[in-house]
Each structure stands twice: as structure tokens, then as C-alpha cells.
Amino acid sequence: MSWGPFSLEGKRAVVTGGARGIGFGIARRFVEAGADVVIADLDGELAEKKAVSLAGPGEAVGMAADVTDAGSGEAMVARATDAFGSVDILVNNAGIYPQVPMLDMTVDLWDRVQNINLKGLAFVSKAFAAAMVAQGTGGKIVNIASIDGLHPSMVGLAAYDASKGGVVMFTRNLALELGPHNINVNAIAPGGISTEGTAAPLEGSGMTEAEMEAMMQQFTARIPMGRMGDPDDIAKTAVFLASSAADYMTGEIMVVDGGMLLS
Numbered sequence: 001m002s003w004g005p006f007s008l009e010g011k012r013a014v015v016t017g018g019a020r021g022i023g024f025g026i027a028r029r030f031v032e033a034g035a036d037v038v039i040a041d042l043d044g045e046l047a048e049k050k051a052v053s054l055a056g057p058g059e060a061v062g063m064a065a066d067v068t069d070a071g072s073g074e075a076m077v078a079r080a081t082d083a084f085g086s087v088d089i090l091v092n093n094a095g096i097y098p099q100v101p102m103l104d105m106t107v108d109l110w111d112r113v114q115n116i117n118l119k120g121l122a123f124v125s126k127a128f129a130a131a132m133v134a135q136g137t138g139g140k141i142v143n144i145a146s147i148d149g150l151h152p153s154m155v156g157l158a159a160y161d162a163s164k165g166g167v168v169m170f171t172r173n174l175a176l177e178l179g180p181h182n183i184n185v186n187a188i189a190p191g192g193i194s195t196e197g198t199a200a201p202l203e204g205s206g207m208t209e210a211e212m213e214a215m216m217q218q219f220t221a222r223i224p225m226g227r228m229g230d231p232d233d234i235a236k237t238a239v240f241l242a243s244s245a246a247d248y249m250t251g252e253i254m255v256v257d258g259g260m261l262l263s
């Protein structure tokens with residue numbers, strides 16, 4: 001299959017949180033579009049297993065990485081450079097979304113959400129931007145934000161929404177800074193996407209499985225397209241933003257939500 005301007009042939013990418021869910025969907029499409037991919041995940045064993053499961057034309061390797069660790073971005077750059085020779089694309093996908101009302105929020109949980117979703121993303125971006133500037137060949141950074149960074153979707157996500165609102169503005173400002181280096185920085189704001197994460201009982205919410213199912217039904221009823229999204233809905237948009245098709249786009253937030261923000 002010819003990917004035309006969407007081809008990622010000859011490109012080297014890192015996807016954080018790429019062992020499952022949206023991240024794995026992105027890694028799979030990237031490899032299909034010709035990119036060599038490092039799947040970097042907290043669960044290094046799963047990252048390696050999933051990397052092996054991907055059929056070319058691109059290659060994939062896995063590594064253990066915690067985006068909150070100082071130096072994790074540099075370690076990802078080193079892994080990509082060792083395995084493939086350079087790095088051209090970063091997808092900041094690792095994120096958590098505990099649903100806990102602010103009245104029950106602890107400082108520890110608040111910090112964990114901000115550290116993974118915003119601070120981790122920022123400093124991993126810094127490491128990749130430095131490597132891309134040094135390479136002098138430009139690059140693409142794709143941040144996975146959320147519609148919740150633009151409009152709150154439900155009660156219990158105040159910490160999450162604050163982190164994703166931060167991702168939206170970080171994306172715009174970093175685009176301003178890195179434009180002169182031919183590095184595009186864009187974000188995708190997914191709506192409700194069915195993943196292992198959204199299927200798991202919501203941590204700390206105190207909800208039973210039946211209550212959670214009722215909540216999911218109510219949520220789906222608000223989506224004009226009548227269904228939850230699939231990781232591949234986000235993966236195909238990520239291929240676009242990582243490809244030369246998006247060469248003149250930067251600082252943009254692409255909403256991929258089946259129309260939910262309209263309802």
C-alpha cells in the first residue's frame with residue numbers, strides 16, 4: 001500500500017505509554033506506515049512483547065520507561081538512536097485519568113496526575129527537542145491531550161482536566177519556540193476511546209461495575225456519532241500529524257471525538 005504524503009518511511013519514532021490502548025494503536029499504524037518505533041512504557045516487558053507482535057515494514061523495539069523519571073526522555077532518545085540511528089517523531093501519549101472528585105483529592109494523587117500527564121510530557125519533549133535541534137533535520141512532536149483539556153466532560157476529572165489544559169497550552173507555546181527549528185508540535189484531543197484503561201474499574205472512584213457501565217452508556221449517548229472511539233481513530237490522526245502531510249501545521253489541537261464537544 002502506498003501511503004503517499006502520509007508515509008513515515010525512513011522516520012524513527014518513540015511512543016510513550018505505547019504498550020497498550022491508544023499508544024499501541026499509534027505504534028501499530030506507525031510501523032505499518034514505514035516508521036521504526038520505540039515503544040516506551042512503564043511496563044517494559046509488555047512493551048517488548050507488543051513490539052515483537054508488530055509486522056513491518058517498519059521495525060519496533062520496546063523499552064521500560066517512566067516519563068516522571070528525570071532523564072527518561074534522554075534514555076528514550078538514546079534507545080532510538082542506538083536501535084535506528086536518529087529520532088524524528090515523538091508521541092507523548094503516556095497518561096492517567098483517575099476519576100476522583102476534588103473534595104476527595106489527595107496531594108499525592110494530584111501530583112501524580114500532573115507529574116505524568118504534564119511535567120513528564122514537558123521534560124520528555126525537552127530531551128527530544130534538544131536531540132532534534134542537534135540533528136538539524138527538524139521533527140514532529142505529537143501530544144495526546146484530551147477534549148477535557150478544552151471542556152470538562154464529567155465530574156471527578158478536575159486534576160486530569162487541569163493537566164490536559166496544561167498540555168494544550170504547552171503544545172502551543174512549544175510550537176512557537178521550535179518552529180524556527182522546523183519542528184512541528186501539535187496535539188490530538190481525543191474524546192471517549194475504548195482502551196484497557198477505560199475498561200478498568202475507575203481507580204479511587206468507589207464505583208461498582210454496574211454504576212460504571214451506566215456511566216459509560218450515558219457518556220456514549222452524548223456522542224453524535226453514536227459510538228466510543230477506537231484507538232485506531234486516534235492512530236490514523238497521529239500518522240497524519242507525524243507525516244509530511246502536516247508539514248505546515250503547528251500549535252494545532254485536533255479534536256477527534258465523534259462530535260462530542262458539539263453536543
Ligand SMILES: NC(=O)c1ccc[n+]([C@@H]2O[C@H](COP(=O)([O-])OP(=O)(O)OC[C@H]3O[C@@H](n4cnc5c(N)ncnc54)[C@H](O)[C@@H]3O)[C@@H](O)[C@H]2O)c1
Nearest residue numbers: 017021022042066067093094095146190192193195196197
Ligand atoms: N481513552 C480515552 O478515552 C482517552 C480520552 C482522551 C485522552 N486520552 C489520553 O490518551 C492517553 C492514553 O490513554 P489510554 O486510554 O490508551 O490509556 P491506557 O491506560 O489504556 O494505557 C496507558 C499506557 O501508558 C502507560 N503509562 C502510564 N504511566 C506511565 C508512565 N509514568 N510512564 C510511561 N508509561 C506510562 C501504561 O503502562 C499504559 O501502557 C492518555 O494520555 C490519556 O489521557 C485517553
